[in-house]
Amino acid sequence: MAVLELANISKHFGAIHAVNDVSFAIEPGEVVGLMGDNGAGKSTLVKMIAGNFRPSHGYMRLDGKELILHRPVEAREHGIEIVHQDLALCNNLTAAANVFLGRELRRGVGPLRILDYASMYRRAGEIFKELKSETRPRDLVKQMSGGQRQAVAIARTRLSDAKIVLMDEPTAAISVRQVAEVLNLIRNLRDQGIAVVLISHRMPDVFTVADRVIVMRRGRKVADKRIAASSPEEVTGLITGAIEQV
């Protein structure tokens, strides 16, 4: 059964149709590349799944149940995790502090509850191990490489039982070696049965790691194909409009 299903989703801002009648479904453990030029409607679509916007028309289903989100926090409660393009990290805090930001572990009783450093370091270390990333929980994020910073942002999604992870341009601003690291992180998420939506401009990344590619143009879905059945040339054509629809 599909973990996330979008049915005839549209979003209008006044006269502007940012997203128009888009439907697709994502299976558990599937990596879907979401591609499209600037203004194609990718961000708007993702923001609806993330709870930032409510769809004007259509509905979403999570595990077969209708999904209505009013605020981003509700998306997280439903097991939808977002890795923001700027990663949303605090440089002055440790990796573990960033992983647990907003969800700190505490011990003690009643109002006298103190931060449980030991448990947070241990759990963060376990997650980095799971993600096969050489990231130390006690290090300040300030001192970390782009790949490690991505690992910290992705580790957040592993705190709860995430069903689906949306990643916004995770490889846009990092070095080639670190891109390989991030793609490995995505594979590790997939191997644990998590569905990943990878929003990216980088054709090689999508073709390396995704199972399927969805292409948007001017608010509409113009392609939804298995990676094996497509090619970078075809996707480029679809993005620019040289190929109308497949």
Next chain:
Amino acid sequence: MATTTLDQTIEHRQRSSLAAFLGSQTFWVLVAVILACIFLSFATDSFATTKNLYNITRNVTFVAIIALGMTLVIITGGIDLSVGSVLCLSSMVLGVTMHAGYGIEVGIAASIATALVIGAFNGVLIAYLGFPPFVVTLGMLSIGRSLAMVASNNTVVFEFGPDHNLLLQLGGGATFGIANPVLYMIVLALITGFVLRWTRFGRYVYAIGGNEHAATLTGVPVKPIKVAVYMISALSAGIAGIIQTGWLGAITTNIGAGLELQVIAAAVIGGANLAGGIGTAFGALIGAALIEIIRNSLGLLGINAFWQGAFIGGAIILAVLFERVRNFRQSE
């Protein structure tokens, strides 16, 4: 290193917390304070006397207590210029209330409430209406002192009604040979240090200063916490005002004038970063101590008091220069 496993890498601690402390600005300012004390003990006969040490420790407290609150504000990336005026207004509310015949409990409650209301006003304008902290608290600097003049009709208050002696004992007395204000300072510093290190509130204060946008995205209640830190800052000024009133035994409408700059200097010398995200309670005390020792030593060494500003200003620049040099080395 080539043979280390992933486990070892993750478990590895790059530097211990002791090493981190030894490399911090706070540590080096502490070293400076200790060296200055040793030097002054030998260079003058009057420094290492019980009376002088008693005076120094008590004089430190007023700036130090407010610097604790200011450090929280600075960690969030803000600034509070109104603390000197809040100290004056809180003292005046205390004085006027007690002078009118109310007991010390009522006076202190009214004084603390005044401080909290002002802090909340600052905080709401900054957090919810998006005012720059500099502007709001600059405005409050002016408003606070003006209200103190209105409340007292610009007179000196020196009679505090039925609990007069109790108030003087509270601020001017001593327990086990240590001035009462010093004890209050130690307790408040311990509380502040605990809150910053061990509570979720403290963690969020650092997170807001590090990356406010990230804090918002991860669900940190940024706005309420910002209001809270400005309330804490005003509260610390209010508490310092009450203690200082008890010590001085009189309130004029110009007490605390220019105090905000000394307080900010203490926080910054102690390692708080005005860009936000960095600062400690211990640092605030050390910074305040260094300023007081400079002031005290100039007098004892017979140096013209007009040099005070130059030395304190030099200390601010030196302390931050040290931090800059360390950053240059790291980034190379």
